[in-house]
Amino acid sequence: MTQIARDLNLMDSHIRIVNWRNLRHLDWILVVLVGALAYMGLSNMYSASYGYEGAESTPHFARQALFLGIGTVVALIIVCIDYRFLVALAPLIYAAAILALLAVLMVGLTVKGGRSWFRVGTFGLQPSEFTKLATIFMLAWYLSRIGPRIRKFHYLFLAFAIAGVPSALIAAQSDMGTAITYVPVVFVMVFVAGCRKRHLAAIILLGASLVPLAWMQLEPYQRDRVKTFVDPTKAPDNEGYQIIQTKIAVGSGEMWGKGVGQGTQTHLRFLPEYRTDFIFSLLAEERGFVGGVILLALFAGFLIRGLVLSEECREPAGNLLAAGCVAILAFHVFVNVAITIHLMPITGLPLPFLSYGGSFYLTTMMCVGTMLSVNVRKGMFAEK
């Protein structure tokens, strides 16, 4: 605690922890890209909710709009708070997150085989979603503190340990998809922090050599997923069916798509899970190749802008935070779309801005807020 207090004292006395005027200095490029993505996500959810020929409606659209609203408010609050204050609090947040994960492990609700939910009112909350962000802040705190010492292997190893603890706890909840999101986060952050490339290469080699061992550790259903990925027709009832029908949905969109609300694969119930992890198939079916590529381009633009903001920040913690946020979102987008178009086995990761779900939407918006927050303060570290 004393350490945190000291850190806070170090800040220039004229800089306030919360400064509402920062909202005037938002990075408009990032905001516009986020707005475009949120618009595509909501219009897609509208189609997913109102269905075929207006046959039925579900509360998903309204809820998703609410999540966006809450997320926006939270993101703006984060912009106003000095991120360095949050970084200074990172060890506390991180410790709280780890405790929450442990609590979920003991008492959490079981959703589709994975124990990962707390129920708060009518909404379920997934601590593992927020742990991702807590870990990014913790890594930023740690890496900004050790500075160039990251070039020594044992400092690097500790960074991997920081990410490894929550990852292992989430893996213990049988949520492999979320567990592996920590891998790209830690790799990108230590890479940006300046670790030795040969160390990274060694870790990658070590990881690759552990794959057969990991394979042995996988649960039978997880192994089946990989087998089903190789040949979906072998298990046409369950996941094989999902893969086949998803490919049909995406492929049948062709160039221009079937039109919003006209996706037959999704609306006629040939495709389960189309509002959550497989929402990209609805977009690809209804808006075709053109819509799919526009969405990918928006994501790429948004993420590259995030890296540019990281680069523009001349302060290590902000620089790392932005990069970590980009890493986690980029990974979600890539894996989710790759699964939908049958490039990866099914793991169950949501697509930012598009998949239905409050916790993840909030996490996404918190990442956006962090990136903007880093950016509005870049002037403080610029050369005078």
Next chain:
Amino acid sequence: MLVERDKPKRYEGSPQRLRALMIGLLALYSILAFRLWDLQIIHGDKYAEASNENRLHFERLEAPRGIIYGRTEDVVLADTQPACDIMFVPADCREADRERVARRLAQLLAINAGDLLARIDQYRKKPFTQLPVKQNVSKTELARVEEYSFELPGVYTTVRPLRRYHYGEVAGQVLGYIGEINQEEIEARGQAFKMGDLIGRMGVEQMYDPILRGRDGQLCVVIYNQSEPQLRTDELGRPIVQTDSVGRRLHQELEFSRDPVPGKSLTLTIDIGLQAKCEELLGTERGAIVVLAADTGEVLAIASTPRYDPGVFVRTGYGHERKALLEARPSPMRNRAFQEHFAPGSIFKVAMAIGGLEEGVISEHSSFGCDGYFYLPGVGRPWKCWRYKYGGHGHPDVVDALAYSCDEYFYNVGIKLGIDNINKWAEMLGLGIVTGLDVPPGSEEKGLVPSTEWKKAEFAGAADPSERKWYPGETVNVSIGQGQVTVTPLQAAVMMAAVVNGGNRVRPYLNKSLGPDLTPLPISDQTLEIVTRGLRKCVEKTERPSAGTGIEARVPDIVVLGKTGTAQVVRFKHYDNEMDIPYEQRDHAWFVAAVPDEDPPIALCVFIEHGLHGSSAAAPLTKQVIEYFYSHLPADLRLAKAAEDGP
């Protein structure tokens, strides 16, 4: 740590590494874009098709099959009429009312209420499914249900086409039946057919299937995954689909829907009254009666017993009856008029007489002595004439030989003609060759009139060359319609038609619109006159002791030509009393006849399998057939006759 922080050293960050990350990001996302291109643009058609297969559901709309008429359109032999099924949709009936409705239905339709309730319970999860309560209900049952419809919520009537054969077993073999196509038939017939198609099986239904069938339509609806669309009929009896089994509204895809095209109707040459009479006359015997219009070849009747009712094959719930019919022996599915062939016995002498006169081996007045025994040089055992016990026929000429059926006369004719001339004239008259009757390909038997060439080919594999040689003794057997020669009753009728129509071989036909197809034969009028005299004497010479063999076929006021035939079946034992002979070893009874002077002239053949004697078993039936036909002329023939007689 603090010291480090205090240094005014500017943090440089790692721009190169961030650039590398950007490039990596773009590279990874490009992979996604390429994959999308691959799925949506390169293979898009394939997936679009698969998506259509998923969502589009096709209901068959059966095309009404063409009507099969008798000789005129007021005689309907087969048509397609709506069959009504009573259905129950649980969702349209309140849970509390279901038991009451089930009990009421049980009362009205004589069904088991418990079974129905059990079925309703079984479909609890899919309450919009139509459950059949009773299929093909009668008009009174339908009326009863409609009367009580106000207290029967959820009860509907659906209509489907059902083939009906109005005369039951009469002409059943001629008509054939319809049935669902099987896998082998689809493979044999090609792409135009698919599972569930109804196709003609046997008889006219099969032969004229392409005309009768029409083209099925289809109703295309967009369906939800794992749901069954519910096909109903609207007030006008048209099929509609509105909901699926869980009650979701379904929409029609007009682009892929198609109205059915009804089949064309067909008018047959069959005189259904005569056909029924012939079948009645055959009764429980095995046999066949063929009646042809002698001038044209129209098949007026083609009866065969045992017979079957084609309706058994189209109505629901007749599985046992169907199986019994298909397995019965002798098979009622085989038409004995042209699908079985038998030794003709003495009716073959008609062809022998014509051949002999035309080839000049006999003349009107040439005669051969008949003492009851015929010897060939070098053969010890004689061939007997059937009257050998009474000392033979004396010195018959060709007329008497036909009238009294003298075997020895025709042994001589046969030896003089030689087997190849016999073959030539018999085939010319239509024996031992396919008549060309319009029945499904391959279903007509050819029979056999042997020749030297035939024997060579038949015994080509024989080790001993002598087995391939034709022997005069075999010619003697063939001369009286025994030995290897076999014919069908239809062929025998075709032969008789030639005798009375001026020497033309007719092609018998069932489809009236085919029209006659005559092959003129090189037979002189004189020959026909001589043979006609012989056949007439056979029927009309009643004075005993030397009466014609066919006197039982005599009809008052009508000139009838006839020839008996009694074809021997191989027996290994002598029986003193012929009724002691086991059925399977009894002789076949034939009678061929023709009526030359009436309008229309007819030629007919009556065949009774194992009927013992042509003169006693077949000839009396012939008389009844002729009497019936001319006293009950079908409407169209009566009109034609009136028109001719008028001026």
